Amino acid sequence: MLISRKGMVKVSRVVRNCRYIFNNSLLTTVSPGIFGTPGFGSRKYPVGRRCHYIFIGKPDERVEMKFTKFNVQGVAPLCQFDYLDIYAEVSDMTQPHIDTPLLGRFCGEGTDRLPNLIISTSNIIILDFYSDFDKADDGFEGRYRFINDSIYNFGQKKNLCDFVINSTEQRLGYIVSPTYPGMYPDNLHCSYTLVGKIGQRIRIKFLDFSLFQGGDYCPIDYVLIHDGGSSKGEEIGRFCGNYKDVVIYSSENYLSIIFRTQSGRIDSLNADNLEGDADFLYNRRGFNISFEFSDKFVKPAFSRTGGDHIQHIKGTACDVRISSRKRSFGTLTSPGYPSDVPPNVTCNYYLDGMRNRKVLEKVSISFKDFEVPGQMPYCYEGYLEVNLKGTLGVGAFDERFCGSLLPPNLTSEDSRMILTLDTHKSRSSRGFSSTYQFITDFGISGHSPEDGKCIFLYISRNYKEGTFNSPYYPQEYPDNTKCEYIFRPAVSERLLISFHAFDLGKTRGPCHSSDNILVDQHDLKGNYTRINTYCGTQFPGPIVGALGQEVRVVFNSRIGSRHAGFQAKFEFLNTRLRKCGENITSFGGGGLIKSPGSPEKYKSYSFCQWIIKASHRKNNILVIFEDFHVEGKEQEGAGCKNAVMRVYQDLHQPGKELCGKQENQFFLSIGEYLKLEFVTSSRALGAKGFKITWTEVHQTNPMTGSQTSSGKNGCRGFTCKITKYCIDESLKCNGLPNCGDSDRSDEEEGCGTGRVSYSLYLTILFLISTQL
Numbered sequence: 001m002l003i004s005r006k007g008m009v010k011v012s013r014v015v016r017n018c019r020y021i022f023n024n025s026l027l028t029t030v031s032p033g034i035f036g037t038p039g040f041g042s043r044k045y046p047v048g049r050r051c052h053y054i055f056i057g058k059p060d061e062r063v064e065m066k067f068t069k070f071n072v073q074g075v076a077p078l079c080q081f082d083y084l085d086i087y088a089e090v091s092d093m094t095q096p097h098i099d100t101p102l103l104g105r106f107c108g109e110g111t112d113r114l115p116n117l118i119i120s121t122s123n124i125i126i127l128d129f130y131s132d133f134d135k136a137d138d139g140f141e142g143r144y145r146f147i148n149d150s151i152y153n154f155g156q157k158k159n160l161c162d163f164v165i166n167s168t169e170q171r172l173g174y175i176v177s178p179t180y181p182g183m184y185p186d187n188l189h190c191s192y193t194l195v196g197k198i199g200q201r202i203r204i205k206f207l208d209f210s211l212f213q214g215g216d217y218c219p220i221d222y223v224l225i226h227d228g229g230s231s232k233g234e235e236i237g238r239f240c241g242n243y244k245d246v247v248i249y250s251s252e253n254y255l256s257i258i259f260r261t262q263s264g265r266i267d268s269l270n271a272d273n274l275e276g277d278a279d280f281l282y283n284r285r286g287f288n289i290s291f292e293f294s295d296k297f298v299k300p301a302f303s304r305t306g307g308d309h310i311q312h313i314k315g316t317a318c319d320v321r322i323s324s325r326k327r328s329f330g331t332l333t334s335p336g337y338p339s340d341v342p343p344n345v346t347c348n349y350y351l352d353g354m355r356n357r358k359v360l361e362k363v364s365i366s367f368k369d370f371e372v373p374g375q376m377p378y379c380y381e382g383y384l385e386v387n388l389k390g391t392l393g394v395g396a397f398d399e400r401f402c403g404s405l406l407p408p409n410l411t412s413e414d415s416r417m418i419l420t421l422d423t424h425k426s427r428s429s430r431g432f433s434s435t436y437q438f439i440t441d442f443g444i445s446g447h448s449p450e451d452g453k454c455i456f457l458y459i460s461r462n463y464k465e466g467t468f469n470s471p472y473y474p475q476e477y478p479d480n481t482k483c484e485y486i487f488r489p490a491v492s493e494r495l496l497i498s499f500h501a502f503d504l505g506k507t508r509g510p511c512h513s514s515d516n517i518l519v520d521q522h523d524l525k526g527n528y529t530r531i532n533t534y535c536g537t538q539f540p541g542p543i544v545g546a547l548g549q550e551v552r553v554v555f556n557s558r559i560g561s562r563h564a565g566f567q568a569k570f571e572f573l574n575t576r577l578r579k580c581g582e583n584i585t586s587f588g589g590g591g592l593i594k595s596p597g598s599p600e601k602y603k604s605y606s607f608c609q610w611i612i613k614a615s616h617r618k619n620n621i622l623v624i625f626e627d628f629h630v631e632g633k634e635q636e637g638a639g640c641k642n643a644v645m646r647v648y649q650d651l652h653q654p655g656k657e658l659c660g661k662q663e664n665q666f667f668l669s670i671g672e673y674l675k676l677e678f679v680t681s682s683r684a685l686g687a688k689g690f691k692i693t694w695t696e697v698h699q700t701n702p703m704t705g706s707q708t709s710s711g712k713n714g715c716r717g718f719t720c721k722i723t724k725y726c727i728d729e730s731l732k733c734n735g736l737p738n739c740g741d742s743d744r745s746d747e748e749e750g751c752g753t754g755r756v757s758y759s760l761y762l763t764i765l766f767l768i769s770t771q772l
Helices: 275-279 759-766
Strands: 017-023 033-036 049-056 061-072 084-085 102-104 124-131 139-146 155-157 160-167 172-176 189-195 199-210 222-227 234-239 244-247 253-259 286-294 310-312 320-323 331-334 346-352 361-371 383-387 399-400 416-422 431-440 455-459 466-469 480-488 493-505 516-522 528-535 551-556 566-571 578-580 581-583 592-593 608-614 620-630 643-648 655-658 660-662 665-668 672-678 689-696
Touching: 017 033, 017 399, 061 124, 160 172, 199 253, 234 244, 346 361, 361 416, 455 466, 493 551, 608 620, 620 643, 620 655, 620 672, 672 689
Parallel strands: 017 049, 160 189, 320 346, 455 480, 578 608, 581 608
Antiparallel strands: 033 139, 049 124, 061 139, 084 102, 084 124, 155 160, 172 286, 189 253, 199 244, 199 286, 222 234, 222 253, 310 320, 331 431, 346 416, 361 431, 383 399, 383 416, 466 566, 480 551, 493 566, 516 528, 516 551, 592 689, 608 672, 620 660, 620 665, 620 689, 643 655, 643 672
């Protein structure tokens, strides 16, 4: 009893069998021919049938099959109604179906859900078609032919797809996958071992290559090539997907090719709701690979100095990689030099300098002999290309040479240089001979007068502006390293340095015990004086050197310390720098200093200096930041990177750097001089600026000049109530703070509402915002 698709009980029916045999050994069989379901083309296939289609070729033949039309009731992958089973790996007719791998079960409509082309692994293919007792459809039709299997036999055959190919028996030929160009089956493990004579090399070329691309590292289907006679040899490459015209060479006289396939391609893609027969949508032709044994293939050229790690790149004809052993050097030649370079070869030379946290090298090459046929600049017959950036690709070269003129000395831009020798259209020539050297590089632009040392020289006539940085920036700088950067402006120029990046690591102690930057000024006596010392992560303010004087920047890193480092811009400036300020000699009183352009915002490229001298060498100068608003922020990770005010309380010591917003900050000079310096960089956006009051603080009697003590009866001027400073009487009630430290007593005691402000007079007399 049978149950129909609608669930109704039906009377038992007998399935009728049918059998079709296509045997190429029989004269009645036509090849190529057509097969199909009973009555195809004139009616739908009958219900309740089980039909067997058996295709048998001669012992030296394979069966090739392609479906041209297909419409069978059912939905893949279950195909619970009608279906077609295909067996293409039948070893012999006595083999039970249950022991024969099933290529696939198919139903539905359309040939796009079937393999594009089927080729048997032996001389037999079996099809089983089943229809139930309900609905029928148009059925299927296909074409078949019997083909000679000689293309699948090469060398000594061990089984279906294990071969040993010996050059004594076959010098050149082809290796194809077991069912090429038909869809290859699952769960194959094939090996092809090529064995040449001593002195021979083996060249293989992918003429056609189409394997399922299952993702990175080819986890499902792949071809694995080893440089040697077994899988223990060095791996040249693992391949899947689609390739064409890939050429691979063995290093010696052995080469091993492994071909593996698996099932589970749908799962590997994590696909949802895909039909089971979707696996057959992937192009799985397999491969056709040519091979050739020869002792005429080009031999790789090696360095004549053994100090470097020199390696022929496995799988290539003559590509060589030379890896530095730290500042090493050697001789590099074309293959066979000084004999003629072989024609029709392309050789790549990869020269790799050291690149790690402690060492970065560049490559320098100098040619001693050169002859490559051709005419510059086109070099149609042959050429030597040089890539200074260390990359390959069409048009990626920086220089191309041919002819007999020696190329110039060349240095890579980074740690790798690539040379490419191409002789595919050239006649005989002796090639080239060159010497190379790996030189220490710190990833810093500029002229290094001493090779291998981190010293860089920037002279105005060669560089008007540029950048300099910590070693290897933006990578971390190496520990225990010292670098010097020396800047030499013209006599009419000043140097401007502004920092764009700054991270020497967080610090809690003084800068001399941390990674730091020292900035020194070369004075007229030929000595260096310290401008300032910087550390931590707070940006230094812009720095301007003295007119025409050399500036030296020194970077120091401690043992075991590595951080992001710094990058800075340098500019040698003359007319572009906006100068202002002046030297002020006090007559015992005080004055007012405003930012350039006040009340408008200050501008970029500003450089202002005010040097204030007291009237007596034992007096001091007090400055009070009454109103101060300059871009930047005095904190770690920020700083005064684009604008800075430096206060020098002692002209022989580095100044205090100020930016951001300051309220009632005051500074007292250590001696009779106090210096203010305001600098903005090219990136300064401008802000409100500043208003600064300066006052001479008397340690001598302002009336008689005799020594006195501030705050005691000896002060003949005004004694500030809180700070006890002795200031000139004329500064009292002038509308400006002159006592400092929030002391407003000079503007409170005895200052009536009807007084005339002295500030206007001081402003006119001492305003120092005029341009120099």
